[in-house]
Amino acid sequence: MAHFAHCPRCNHDLHTGIISGNIQAGGLAICSHCGWYESKAQARARIKTENQTILAMAATTVTILLLTAHMLSWGAHAFSVPFLKVGQWTGMLGANGYNDLAQMCLDLGKLPCAKQAYIENFRKNRDLESLSKLARVQARNQETQNAMTTFAAYINAGGRNGEAALLYGQLLEQSGQDGEALRMMELSIASRPDSLPIAATGAIVRILMKQGRYEEAKERLVRFHESAGNAKGYLNTELAQIEQAIKLYRTAKTQTKRG
Numbered sequence: 001m002a003h004f005a006h007c008p009r010c011n012h013d014l015h016t017g018i019i020s021g022n023i024q025a026g027g028l029a030i031c032s033h034c035g036w037y038e039s040k041a042q043a044r045a046r047i048k049t050e051n052q053t054i055l056a057m058a059a060t061t062v063t064i065l066l067l068t069a070h071m072l073s074w075g076a077h078a079f080s081v082p083f084l085k086v087g088q089w090t091g092m093l094g095a096n097g098y099n100d101l102a103q104m105c106l107d108l109g110k111l112p113c114a115k116q117a118y119i120e121n122f123r124k125n126r127d128l129e130s131l132s133k134l135a136r137v138q139a140r141n142q143e144t145q146n147a148m149t150t151f152a153a154y155i156n157a158g159g160r161n162g163e164a165a166l167l168y169g170q171l172l173e174q175s176g177q178d179g180e181a182l183r184m185m186e187l188s189i190a191s192r193p194d195s196l197p198i199a200a201t202g203a204i205v206r207i208l209m210k211q212g213r214y215e216e217a218k219e220r221l222v223r224f225h226e227s228a229g230n231a232k233g234y235l236n237t238e239l240a241q242i243e244q245a246i247k248l249y250r251t252a253k254t255q256t257k258r259g
Contacts, residue, residue: 007034007036009031009034009036010033012031029043073108074104074108075108077107077108080104081104084097084100084104085101088117088120093120094125095121095125095127095130098117098121098124098125098127098130099117099127099133101117102114102130102133105117111137111141114137115137115138118130118131118133118137119134122134128158128159131151131159132151134150135148135150135154135167135168136167139167139171144171144175148171151164151168152168154168155184155187160187162187162191162192163188163192165184165187165188165191166184166185166188166200168184169181169183169184169185169187169203172184173203173206178207178210181203181207185204188200189201196227196230196234197224198234198235201220201221201235202234202238204217205217205220205235205238205242209241209245214242214245214246214249215246217238218239218242218243218246221235221238221239225239
């Protein structure tokens, strides 16, 4: 900011020279109307203070805008995510921290952020389950080939999460890899011995039926129904379809022999 053009106290014009009633000599500006005065040193100090105030106000405004954008972007996680981000940037974040960060990203639909957190968690902390979680995010985002590659890496590295094996098996079946899909369904069942394997058994039966292996499919369903008291309430439609298919096959076979 330049020197005053008007007296800051009475607003009269400040001009150089005696005619206007103002005296400027020896670096001192004096308003003869009200007696206000300012030296050059005082003017420099005032200008410096004003500039510092303007910069401080600008910095405060920018900070407020950034904080507002941060709050809008991270919502309820706005106060906790900075600490996780600092740990991520410095390489000091542990496995639990990466999982927390990934979950926050998922809560807000930030899929790239979540995927990056899972990838870094596996690379830096060798957290195997991060691969399983990453594959599920990829599958949810319809990145089927990437999801299958990640699931395969997880299984090959020794991962034995039953749900992961089931999801991987479903993707394999969709891609026509029935043999490998059957193996994943069996792995899913073996990995969750205390759970009733409805989805995995249904998938196995479906693949066996698709391959024309109806007797095996029926045997599998019978064993399933005998495995637990509440198992008989599931997959009865599939059993009826198998029995009908077997009946039709035997009828056709008998007619062929007679002919």
